[in-house]
Amino acid sequence: MFSLNNVRFNNILDIKHLKIPSNKVTCIVGESGSGKSTLLRLLNNLISCDSGEISFNDRPLSTINSVELRRTIVMLPQQPVIFPGTVKDNLLIGLKFAEKPLVDEEKLRQILRMVSLSKELYEDSDKLSGGEKQRLALARVILLDPEVFLLDEPSSALDEETERIIVEMLVAYTKDTNKTLIMVTHSKKVAKDYSDNIIEINQGKVVNYTEDQV
Template sequence: MFSFKEVQYKDILNIGNLTIKKHKVTSLVGQSGSGKTTLLRLLNKLISCDGGEIFYNNQSLGTIDPVGLRREVVMLPQAPAIFSGSIKDNLLIGLKFSEKPPVSDHQLYEVLKLVKLNKELDQDAEKLSGGEKQRVALGRVILMKPEVLLLDEPSSALDEETEDMIIEALVNYTKENNKTLIMVTHSKKIAKQFSDEIIEIKEGMVVHEEEV
């Protein structure tokens, strides 16, 4: 799905050859500042490499329209935006941005169930806790039905028990719908438990790749 050929980005990343496979759950692990989030941002052209080339489905990212790419390869940052308004407004706004039709309240409640958030759609999203906001943002991304989900520490604001439940639900969703999940995680336990592949990055370089 993604392949890197001698990719460089500033003094942050220097990756010779790397392949991230389709329809797999891939975890990027490593210390803070190692370049994990930068790698994630390269995958949907939030930033572009200074040297080398990245391919998506055998097509150079340099030749792909970034807006179209970001509708197919959607990134959820570590501190996702929550907009003023209700939970429903926040869930639907991703569909609006990507020019997809809105969905029914029933489908919205199904997504809330998936992300383990027992709330009413008309509740004020800005009054939610950090972990609840993270789950609303996750639901927003899932509703967009991207081919690739890029998640930067998707469970950083959650307690350990909720983290396990959310990641498990995400992984199941990915596999049941033939999607691809690439996530940065601080937790080696999460990476081992839920990934098909683990890529370890140290000082901007891939130092270890492992099939789980």
């Protein structure tokens, strides 16, 4: 799926060689400031490497139209954007931006149940807590139905039990739908318990890559 060769960016990342497989759950771990979020942004071509090459399905990212790429690879940042309006408005706005068909309210309620967000569609999104906003943004991303999810600390604002529920849902959904999930997490336990592959980054370099051989 993704292949990185001699990738450097702004003295933040220096990755000699890395492959991230398709249809797997890959967790990226490391200390704060090690370059984890920067790696996600490079994979979505939100930023470009200073040298080296990143390929997606054997195509250099630099040759793929950005709009096409971001319909296939969707990134959720650690501080997700919540738009003014209702819960429903926030769920549908991603589909509108991506020029994808809108869905009915029952589908929206189904997505909210997936992320354990017990809110009405017409509630004001501004009144949600930090953890609720994080789950709303995650629901919006799931609704886009991309091939690849790039999630930056998707459970950072959640309590431990809700984090477990959300991560288990994400992993099950990824496997059931043959998606690819690449997730930055602060929790080595989450990475160990739920991922197929673990990439550990320290000071911009990959210091450990663990692949599930099962």
